[in-house]
Ligand code: SF4
């Protein structure tokens with residue numbers, strides 16, 4: 047196997063035996079085969095569209111497949127093979143004219159055939175290092191698009207511009223393009239990223255209301271509970287409805303924390319609080335939670351034997367041996383098995399941190415609507431010098447020790463600097479008692495990585511208020527990345543023209559020296575160094 051799509055790629059180069067994430071060689075091959083299959087499907091659907099014979103089912107399946115191949119989503123070979131055969135079935139319902147590429151005609155008879163195909167068509171099938179780098183950068187950006195679009199579709203929306211771009215971009219990787227052409231598609235992916243994030247913001251706020259600034263408890267109550275993690279708000283909504291009046295409480299974990307800020311979700315008294323931190327702590331925190339855990343999207347850490355029977359997956363996630371809650375044919379998904387399971391479990395063990403310098407209440411909900419409603423106060427604080435600088439510290443958390451950099455960086459920031467964040471990166475500093483400036487929290491938490499669009503709107507509103515452009519604002523970017531949604535957010539920032547982004551803890555292994563050169567020369571991208579050096583540059 048060869049996989050280098052995430053920040054934790056082995057030795058900073060790529061995983062070749064088994065993923066650091068726990069992905070087996072066969073699973074890596076099936077994910078590569080799935081990507082190859084949706085490339086063939088895309089090519090056929092683009093050709094079919096020319097005669098009005100395209101298949102509308104292709105777009106959602108492509109999005110789901112891209113999501114399933116994102117880091118820490120699906121470790122279940124049978125489910126991945128199911129997606130491959132679904133993609134091929136749609137592909138083969140389309141006309142064959144103009145499609146002779148192997149990806150458009152190949153068919154597996156068994157899962158072993160698919161594993162073999164994945165082995166032949168994976169990352170290393172492209173020999174030229176720079177072409178490979180640009181193709182993979184595009185595919186990883188597309189995995190981000192697919193993931194965000196999956197949520198858009200789940201909430202009943204669609205955007206043909208997004209699905210057509212996914213198809214065109216996937217198909218483009220089967221052809222020989224010049225470096226300039228490939229760079230142009232990569233940047234276009236960033237433009238589509240902004241669009242899909244905007245669509246998701248509209249879908250979420252229409253369904254659940256605009257997030258409000260909300261304190262969230264981290265200490266558990268005394269009833270048995272269900273822990274829900276990942277990014278899918280619709281799953282949480284349906285779980286809250288079904289647990290109402292059952293005596294079973296609901297807690298959020300990881301990227302589900304921002305759900306507490308939505309009016310439609312926070313109204314449930316049995317949505318008690320947030321339990322634990324970000325995904326790398328799952329083994330310890332899922333163990334001590336004592337009750338069932340619903341994993342809706344990334345990140346899933348391969349569960350330990352001691353609690354694997356309490357883990358349930360749904361949506362694009364999967365793990366062999368874990369119960370999967372399927373889509374509903376109509377109405378809501380059925381979470382009754384989790385509720386019955388919870389009733390047999392003891393309440394969660396309290397692991398909230400109660401120590402000087404820390405807070406056991408997390409302040410969330412600083413999305414665009416809430417922040418723009420106090421925009422005058424923010425602008426005044428900047429004009430009066432109470433806020434001298436903003437540092438965007440959005441992105442992902444990860445398990446490596448070097449991520450302590452972000453805690454130390456947050457602690458060391460001067461008191462007149464405000465952090466803007468979104469994504470699970472915030473767990474490195476969101477329980478530090480960093481205080482407020484004139485009532486404005488020093489950690490402005492816009493929500494999930496899915497909510498990065500809020501940060502864009504906030505930055506654009508500041509630029510308008512100060513009659514300047516994004517790069518002339520007192521805003522610097524110290525982004526932590528791990529998986530491919532973060533790759534898309536980065537491409538989106540580049541599309542918006544943001545310069546001088548600092549990226550860490552390591553630069554992507556899939557960026558070749560020549561491609562890095564393009565990013566440095568055109569956008570001033572740099573790797574983080576030490577807290578001391580980076581503070582001089584950014585704060
Ligand atoms: Fe390795 Fe990351 Fe790929 Fe997992 S997703 S196999 S950790 S590079």
Ligand code: SF3
Nearest residue numbers: 344345442469470495
């Ligand atoms: Fe986190 Fe997995 Fe990226 Fe949504 S949950 S930000 S890593």
